[in-house]
Amino acid sequence: MFRKSPWISVAVLILLVTLTGCGPQPEEAQQKPADSSPEMSGVPLTIVASADPAAASPGGNVTVTAEVKQGDRPVAADVEFEIRRSGEPARRLKGSSTETGRYSAVVQGVQPGEHTVIVHVNAPGIHQMETARFTVKGEAQAGHHHHGTELQLDLPDTVTAGQTATLAAKVLHDGKPLSGAETKFEIRTGSGRHHWIPAREGKPGEYSAEFSFPTAGAWSVVLHVEKGSIHDHVERQIQVK
Structure with a gap:
């Protein structure tokens, strides 16, 4: 009767161990990329708000801008500018973007006085605000009344x-x-x-x-x-x- 060589058994065992080690790893063992979305990271946004010009003329236009980042990374967000002037209702302007993380809007026909710009930034799971100001010096243009x-x-x-x-x-x-x-x-x-x-x-x-x-x-x-x-x-x- 043919007798099985012990060396054959050892070779088969080594082959099985090798195949098992090269097989697909369990999902738990696979490394997952870190979620860098604002909602998951918990890192607050950095908002830099500005107005140009900071001192405008009556009836002119002022461009308000917000740069939004999380760390060093520009953030895609929904941005709205709230413009306030004493004695008048607040105005809201939708921010437009030409590049990720930079948003702007034009305030038209500004009138004399101190203006406050409140930037509202909405990103996934985050609502933050920042403030800027600009001043308009001079006399109000004819025909401008505080109605509304x-x-x-x-x-x-x-x-x-x-x-x-x-x-x-x-x-x-x-x-x-x-x-x-x-x-x-x-x-x-x-x-x-x-x-x-x-x-x-x-x-x-x-x-x-x-x-x-x-x-x-x-x-x-x-x-x-x-x-x-x-x-x-x-x-x-x-x-x-």
Whole structure:
């Protein structure tokens, strides 16, 4: 009877071990690339806001610009410029981009006074803001009047997390109380959490709502007003202790 050589068994065993080692590795053992998206990295954005010219002439145009990065990497984001001037409703302009991470908009027909530019940047899981300013010196151009919608937010000076706070607002149109408007408060954090609170009207043009801020930190309170062709909003920051 033929007897199997022990050397043959050893050779077969070595061959099996070799084939096993060269086979596909389990998914857990394969190295995965790091997720560098803003939502996953947890690294805050760097926003550099500017206005050109910083000192403009009445009736001229000003270009507002924002450069958005995360670390050294330019970030693709949704950017909006909010332009504020004392005594006038805020204007919002959509930022356009010619290259990733750089956004701009043109403010046309600027009038004398101090202007504040609030840059709103929305990237995946992130909402951040930055501020710039520009000044217009001189006399207002003829025919420029302060008509339109005026939104006045009245927020408490001190807010404690977990306690109910009253949010109030006065809405004027052409200098008169705007009654019967659809009014609501948008409350949000930098992490992207949103709360929508309908407001009730007391006296004509005066609206209010109550809200309990769940956590301490910086919150944004945005008042939205709609009636017919009127659609306006104003935003303020509030610090919750």
